[in-house]
Amino acid sequence: MNRARTFDPHTTLSQVVDLFSSKGYSETSMEDIVQTTGVSRYGLYGTFGTKRELFEQALEQYAEGMGKQSFLRLLEPGASLDHIRAIFDERVADMCCAEEHKGCLFIHTAMQLAPQDEELRGVLQRLMKRMSKAFAIGLDSAKGRGEVSKDVDVDAAGELLTSTMFGLAVLGRTGFPKATLDGIVDSTLGSLQEESK
Amino acid sequence: MNRARTFDPHTTLSQVVDLFSSKGYSETSMEDIVQTTGVSRYGLYGTFGTKRELFEQALEQYAEGMGKQSFLRLLEPGASLDHIRAIFDERVADMCCAEEHKGCLFIHTAMQLAPQDEELRGVLQRLMKRMSKAFAIGLDSAKGRGEVSKDVDVDAAGELLTSTMFGLAVLGRTGFPKATLDGIVDSTLGSLQEESK
DNA sequence: ACCAAATCAGAATGAGAGTTCTGATTTGTA
DNA sequence: TACAAATCAGAACTCTCATTCTGATTTGGT
Numbered sequence: 001m002n003r004a005r006t007f008d009p010h011t012t013l014s015q016v017v018d019l020f021s022s023k024g025y026s027e028t029s030m031e032d033i034v035q036t037t038g039v040s041r042y043g044l045y046g047t048f049g050t051k052r053e054l055f056e057q058a059l060e061q062y063a064e065g066m067g068k069q070s071f072l073r074l075l076e077p078g079a080s081l082d083h084i085r086a087i088f089d090e091r092v093a094d095m096c097c098a099e100e101h102k103g104c105l106f107i108h109t110a111m112q113l114a115p116q117d118e119e120l121r122g123v124l125q126r127l128m129k130r131m132s133k134a135f136a137i138g139l140d141s142a143k144g145r146g147e148v149s150k151d152v153d154v155d156a157a158g159e160l161l162t163s164t165m166f167g168l169a170v171l172g173r174t175g176f177p178k179a180t181l182d183g184i185v186d187s188t189l190g191s192l193q194e195e196s197k
Numbered sequence: 198m199n200r201a202r203t204f205d206p207h208t209t210l211s212q213v214v215d216l217f218s219s220k221g222y223s224e225t226s227m228e229d230i231v232q233t234t235g236v237s238r239y240g241l242y243g244t245f246g247t248k249r250e251l252f253e254q255a256l257e258q259y260a261e262g263m264g265k266q267s268f269l270r271l272l273e274p275g276a277s278l279d280h281i282r283a284i285f286d287e288r289v290a291d292m293c294c295a296e297e298h299k300g301c302l303f304i305h306t307a308m309q310l311a312p313q314d315e316e317l318r319g320v321l322q323r324l325m326k327r328m329s330k331a332f333a334i335g336l337d338s339a340k341g342r343g344e345v346s347k348d349v350d351v352d353a354a355g356e357l358l359t360s361t362m363f364g365l366a367v368l369g370r371t372g373f374p375k376a377t378l379d380g381i382v383d384s385t386l387g388s389l390q391e392e393s394k
Numbered sequence: 395a396c397c398a399a400a401t402c403a404g405a406a407t408g409a410g411a412g413t414t415c416t417g418a419t420t421t422g423t424a
Numbered sequence: 425t426a427c428a429a430a431t432c433a434g435a436a437c438t439c440t441c442a443t444t445c446t447g448a449t450t451t452g453g454t
Contacts, residue, residue, distance in 0.1 A: 042431065
């Protein structure tokens with residue numbers, strides 16, 4: 001054929017995800033992306049399209065990565081409240097004390113792009129609903145194990161946990177200490193537990 | 198003396214607050230501000246300084262406005278859980294179904310500016326702590342009225358409510374319906390109530 | 395009425411953005 | 425080996441931004 005591509009799109013997209021996650025959409029320039037990934041403008045535009053389209057693909061990969069890394073285990077039978085707690089602990093560890101200022105790409109999208117970009121808003125809604133649903137399924141398993149009160153509406157609680165995750169991310173980005181975030185996780189998960197003590 | 202200023206700084210700052218709230222820092226240009234406020238560049242720079250400094254003043258006025266409008270009543274004796282619920286209801290009403298895409302300036306600041314701007318991050322921490330403290334004081338009053346469980350650590354719960362407010366704002370900006378946000382408010386406040394039923 | 399100082403509206407400036415274009419380079423195939 | 429197609433690095437282009445500058449205008453004090 002001809003000259004072959006010298007970069008792996010998936011790897012490149014991962015680096016782009018990191019950039020967008022830490023700085024957001026507007027604050028990340030194509031020049032930043034070229035420098036960080038080492039991929040030429042030609043390669044970026046030819047492979048991913050415009051910056052806006054690149055962002056959409058980064059958002060999808062970000063969600064897929066979080067899904068595989070964290071939320072998949074909630075869909076397996078036997079998922080427990082500890083699994084949910086572990087997800088929060090992992091995310092909290094990423095959020096604070098991190099020099100990389102790693103942020104939440106969902107929040108960046110919601111604040112910067114969602115209001116003006118109907119398509120991206122739809123994508124974001126779908127991803128957030130998926131997240132809430134995964135929490136709900138995990139909560140249902142935990143309920144079967146007697147770890148969650150029978151009074152809890154798992155769908156509503158799933159949305160609560162999604163919302164909590166975003167609140168934590170905002171506080172983490174503002175520089176609040178890990179102890180504060182841990183306290184919020186404890187309160188939230190504690191409120192779902194059986195009231196017997 | 199000489200020619201007098203033709204605008205009221207406080208009124209202008211209110212308009213700037215609205216702009217920054219709905220679009221964030223980067224997406225709001227000085228041209229936007231000139232057009233919306235009707236104030237000349239000369240007036241803006243002379244009165245408020247650079248865009249970054251203008252934003253800081255807008256953030257302070259935003260917080261002060263929210264404080265006077267919503268949180269002051271929590272500091273009065275006799276504050277009840279209904280006062281807290283009313284604050285959430287008002288904020289939720291602003292967040293969704295709004296054509297204005299009114300967002301939360303705290304979140305914009307946290308996501309766009311806080312990591313890079315140490316001073317602004319400090320300001321934001323102070324404002325958020327004040328918000329948590331107001332919640333805590335309100336919760337303490339509500340506890341005295343028997344509306345909140347005696348087991349609740351009001352300081353921790355205050356931080357929880359602050360975090361919840363941010364989670365709600367993110368979901369609202371993503372376009373989730375009011376019912377979803379109301380459900381989260383109900384779950385959160387419900388978890389604080391006395392467990393007797 | 396007139397001066398001086400501060401205002402206004404908008405042009406000018408310089409930096410940085412996203413995107414496209416260009417010549418040189420690489421690589422699979424004939 | 426030579427061709428052709430696709431890549432690369434980076435210049436070029438156009439636009440927007442924040443900020444400064446400029447000439448005209450307003451206004452309080454003498």
